[in-house]
Amino acid sequence: MSNPLDHVDQLGAWLKDANLALLELRGPSATLRLVNDGASVRVVEGEESPSVDAPSMTVRAPSPGIFLDRHPLHERAIALVADVRAGDPLGFLQIGPLLLAVPAPRAGTLTDVLVAHGTIVGYGTPLFVLQPIEGEAS
């Protein structure tokens, strides 16, 4: 598959022709942003995806919903300072009859829950803090 970075010049020319200010391409590991200021088109450093080696990580709500710190059939929330594996559900978002799991994006130790059970949250609301598991390479 061709890489968009190989076509920056062509993309830039199209951006100028179409009088568009910005073109953003997002991929799993990188973002390409081309900004047209009228005189020229330049590549702007994109936001980087969070590194899995970051010392701590905030897990955010992927969607609007009502935050639940436990599954409705479970009595207890996930314990703090518990070690979790990547993909483990940390909490849930309830949207009417829908229940969306909020999975751990990586393995780590859950050190903080930032929102109270039952709170309405929006996209991007910080929900949990994960720290690297002690003793493992950061």
Add this chain to the structure above:
Amino acid sequence: MFKSVLIANRGEIALRIQRACRRLGLRTIVVHSEPDREALYVRHADQALCIGPAATAQSYLNQKAILFAAEVSGAEAVHPGYGFLSENAGFAEQVEAAGLTFIGPTAASMRVMGDKIAAKRAMRAAGVPCVPGPDAALTEDLDAVRAAAREIGYPVILKAAGGGGGRGMRVVESEGGLRDALLLTREEARRAFGNSEIYVEKFLGRPRHVEIQVIADTHGDAVWLGSRDCSLQRRHQKVIEEAPAPLIGDARVREIGERCAEACRQIGYRGVGTFEFLVEDDAFYFIEMNTRLQVEHPVTEMTTGIDLVEAQIRVAQGGRLPFRQDDIACHGHAFECRINAEDPDNFVPSPGVIDTWQMPGGPGVRIDSHASAGYRVSSYYDSLLGKLIVHGATRDVALARLQVALDEARIEGIATNLPLHRRLVADPEFIRGGVSIHHLETKLRRSGQP
């Protein structure tokens, strides 16, 4: 009757809708993208919910996120504003399927009006005058297309059935160019709109863009609320609008207005809508209907004294129109300038932070804007910063107020089209009134601008 409204839009129109809701005592839920978090209307909302990152596909066009926000907030109605999902029939259906009120027409009305051929057929049936040409898609039979074009008379224009806003159109000067134009337009229509149907119409050389505002309730009543002239356009984007359309006889406008209201009754239309016409030599030709609130609705509000957004919400609540046709009159004249964050010479968008924001005032001056000093103009959205609207007892009085207001307005930190507006309101032909839709582009070309 709903008591809460989710506003599925951003910028000045989100604020405009919120003001109407608050005056009606309705709870407002504002959904917003991450960069819009600090906007004034987000802070004023009874509840604000972020629905996604800056990119519109993941936020203001993200139907799932908006419906989720409506569910968790307990919203009972959705106002789509203009642009984004306002003319998306599928979204309107989903909103209603979720048990909420969509503040707009039915999905069926939106589908008919979204298909330019179906719309033309419906308008002809209702007695609304249309541009000469068959109200059916062209077939692959080149001889039949030639015959249709010959009957209309050259020049003709080929248009995509799924197009709109000036896209998917090609002018054909003579029969020699018909075949190639047909192939090209069909291919473009297929690629751009996923619908390769095209149709042919008479091409009008120097038309004006005149539109009629309507509102209909769910009890079978519909009225028209006067005319607007939006001929001052660049690349099909309106720059200055005014109401009423100057230099067209009242009787002619009334006749067209009555037909528009009648068409609404016939098709069972509900809510606000706009019938757009090309006008040449006092003859009106229907081009399309916008099934939503328009950016330029304030000029109609200023001349009729009717709050269109409030009326739109009331009819969505199931109320009867609070006025009859005889109660509606056009008082004075109004103009609207769209203030855009863009370079006034090359029209390239100008994102950044506004350092200075000084807006004019005085009698008959209205500013509809969500911007202020310190506001960051995002590169992700269209460049409309707000609208300067003026009203006066006559067109001359309104124009004088507009000239002074534009002189007073100061926006610094980013480039805006204020200098262009100042030039336009001093243009003798614009001052005289009744310029064609090509006037602005011709004027810009003469001064070497794109």
